[in-house]
Amino acid sequence: MQAISKTFSLIFSTLFLISCAEKKKEVQTENQTRPNILFIMSDDHAYQAISAYSDHLIQTPNIDRIGKEGIVFTNACVTNSICAPSRATILTGKHTHINGKVDNLMPFDTTQVTFPQLFQKAGYQTAMFGKLHFGNNPKGVDDFMILPGQGQYINPDFITQNGDTTITGYATHITTDITLNWLDKKRDPNKPFMLMYLHKAPHRPWWPTPEKFKEYYGKEFPIPETLFDDYSNRGSAAKTAEMNLLTHMKYVYDTKVWPETIANMGTVTPEVPDLVNAFNNQYNRATEEQKAQLKPFLDAISKDFEENWPSKTDKEKMIWKYQRYMQDYLACISSVDDNVGRVLDYLDENQLAENTLVVYTSDQGFYLGEHGWFDKRFIYDESFKTPLLIRWPNKIKAGITNEEMVQNLDFAQTFLEAAQIEIPDDMQGESLMPLLTSNEEKWTRDAVYYHYYEYPAEHQVMRHYGIVTVDYKLAHFYYDVDEWELYDRKKDPREMNNVYADPAYAEVVRELKIKLEKLRVQYKDSDELNQHYIDLHESRMAKTH
Structure with missing residues (x-):
């Protein structure tokens, strides 16, 4: 009997081990067929400042790489061109009038289901690092470190599950460090992941690192053909918007002239205290060592302004502000591109690239002097259109472009379909999968809907x-x-x-x-x-x- 019992025990153990092995194999197979999702988003990154779209301002080889190894959408756009509403649309797959976040101040409807929640429920490991811009406790993510509100470039604060923390360094680098650390140390290799890697840059007020200041300060960039647009062939909205470079871009807060320089000149109207304080607060976040690295460039800006500004014509002043704007804005983007390259390299070096769907986008477009403007909000192209580059090896043919009307409204459904997760009936977008997999005949949309609400408010762009x-x-x-x-x-x-x-x-x-x-x-x-x-x-x- 004892021998028979041992035999049955051995058979049972063997069957159990075989069963476990089969189950493990099934899990591994399932995980191999369910792609990882890496969603990379910057804030206010104009498509004109990505060399995959145009190389007249800057080279962005790492962001371009996503498009070269995948697809570039040339008519990607948003439903509402302003930061928090765009992010709410991305997370919910619904227009802002449905999710409640119609402008930056209106509360988000927290009963809305977000796509990270669905990924988490479906067994994905989920994480979010960087700029969310609304709410301090993102739903559906296992791990997060997010910037409070707009966040800071220099020595930024972060909100985590364990409380707030301040990290010494530059926000773009730190967000990338956190992301890479999660991939390397915290990622569960037995689960697919959905990772949101979200940059503050290049949001106003555009503070570069000292290294990028050195590289970009003094550079001259081509002037947009419409820089001196007089809006004569358009309606009231273009004529009354308050985002003109000459009239509305600030000397201290934006172009980084020392407040003392403005005060001492006496010929320039001082900025309101809130904006001066905002500049000082940003600069004073720096350590003494960091200030010593930044100060030579700020001194040079102020010296140039003091010596040359009073004698400039209005046209020359407009060009001066445009060049200062581009120097800092593009320097911030250069740092983003460098850091995107770090993450893409990590995927390649750790055999993760083949089964990872990588997206690069922005929360909306941005004006880079076109029509004399900075900022966004309008349905006009520079504001309405957004960069969108997607790579998914063996699924998306390398090096293709697409001009279909796609929106940030579509991201949630796309990711859910790619991950084989059921899409809720109340989502309002369309999965991009037919366009990603060269099944364009299944794509039926021929028009998109846009609605902007934040008015009267900053920049005075009409509803x-x-x-x-x-x-x-x-x-x-x-x-x-x-x-x-x-x-x-x-x-x-x-x-x-x-x-x-x-x-x-x-x-x-x-x-x-x-x-x-x-x-x-x-x-x-x-x-x-x-x-x-x-x-x-x-x-x-x-x-x-």
């Missing part, structure tokens, strides 16, 4: 909604005006001429208005909902004042 196709753009500006604008995107790519009233475009206007109303119904937007958000905004403003 508007609209429809955009590959060929045309129709926008309705409302609230304190009732104006329509139409642009022929093929004949007028710089959007200089509103042809809404041109009889030659009457049929285009008629057809687009019909399509626009259908989109508003499809996405559950309406004039009543507009009024609801107007009432909330006015109530909030009344309490503030």
